[in-house]
Amino acid sequence: MPATAPIEQPALKPELSAAENLAFFDHVNTQVVTANPAAQGRDFIDALVAAGFDKSQMQLTSDETTLGKPADSVQFSVAFQGECLVGQYGPASGGYHGAVRPALGTGGCLIGQTRPIDW
Template identity: 35%
Template sequence: MSEVKEGELRAEPEGRRRASRRGVAVLVTVVAALVVLGAVAAVVGGLFAPPRQDGAGPAASPSASATRTTAAASPTPTKPVLARFDPAGPDTDNLALFGTALTKAAQSVPSQQVSAKTLTDALAAAGFGAGAMQRTADQTSANLQAPTLTVSVRLNGTCLVGQFVRQDASVSVELAAPISTGACLIGQTAPVG
């Protein structure tokens, strides 16, 4: 055996202890980050989850952050969907008509050919007024085809907001409160009409 000085014997275990403590600290940090990310995902997922069919869960009201449904889903309605927009009708009935009109429009042409005008024209055909509508642009600021298109209709104190996702040709709709300016969509919108 080679000779080992007393100081060297102490240095090796201390170095291992420091490395072990650093490893534990990194592990604790990673676990804490995962817990925080999981909590954030649960909160965000809860904000955008569709309302439950059994009546449990958040109530659909404009004061809630938003009520989101996927128009392609087929909930079991208790009464028929409106055939045309009814300004005196319940917002939820008009939301169902809004989602149906957007879904039919999105399915009328290949997803790469759907434009915001395709969506707003379908809403106008269903009786929604063009003056109450907003839509996003078909092109991004980089002059590329927009991956999503968003349209809205302002009804009294609420907004019907719909989004078409080009990648999977899906449509989702929600009933939401207007933003502080009174508009339904944030940012620059394209003219409707």
């Protein structure tokens, strides 16, 4: 019986482009959702940091609306090689979604108010 090749796990490759790291970004975030379907923003940020992404390059929207209600979705991003790895998760987004987007003129990745990542 022929030996099967081991399945290569996605890994962070900082020297490559954001698009070439999207599969790993998605892998990390999918694991968060699998482990905790009620995951909030900090859960994603902590997992991405543990996976090797640079916390100082991240942005995150609030888990709550301005009225103190749970947000319909949370967005989080990592500025990476001049582009942005962006994730979104929550009931209004139909589950987890990840994408590569151009960086904004501000150098950030998310439009609107973001919360401090100060932990």
